[in-house]
């Protein structure tokens with residue numbers, strides 16, 4: 223498998239998932255907002271042929287090309303069943319896992335991405351400064367819902383570490399980096415999961 227990614231981005235989810243899975247992979251660093259002629263630019267025609275939006279991450283496995291981080295971590299989880307990184311067999315746990323993953327992408331990370339888009343990612347003419355306050359408001363709302371969705375356990379789903387824990391920890395890392403108000407228990411969640419050996423190895427890959 224080949225993972226195209228950038229250090230501080232959603233591609234860290236996929237890199238960490240690969241390290242947890244034990245699967246063999248190659249990591250290819252890609253740069254955003256650079257000259258399309260540069261071979262490592264996300265706007266280079268060779269990269270756009272893989273990822274038409276010029277975004278990261280992209281996972282390539284043979285003829286399969288995936289360009290959504292949640293689909294990528296699920297693919298990695300299914301490709302490495304022995305690592306037990308996604309719920310199987312138990313319909314209720316699988317449903318709760320799906321619910322949490324969709325919630326993280328649609329609700330929890332959405333205000334963080336909104337902040338990024340309206341600070342630096344969108345063309346200047348499209349940025350709306352008031353969106354920054356709206357994003358903080360929406361993030362606080364999402365946190366309350368997350369408190370309701372998660373139990374008191376050490377892990378998000380069931381009693382084992384899953385890809386949902388990777389997505390949560392990476393999303394809170396992002397929130398802390400963007401200086402959003404992150405409650406202490408989610409700062410602690412981020413610390414606990416980033417201390418895992420696989421996360422530390424993934425950090426070395428992008429160092």
Ligand SMILES: N[C@@H](CCC(=O)N[C@@H](CS)C(=O)NCC(=O)O)C(=O)O
Nearest residue numbers: 231232254277278279289290291292
């Ligand atoms: N829904 C996609 C979003 C991917 C995405 O937007 N990645 C950002 C970096 S975290 C990116 O490449 N942005 C560059 C751009 O918007 O041009 C996923 O979860 O993989």
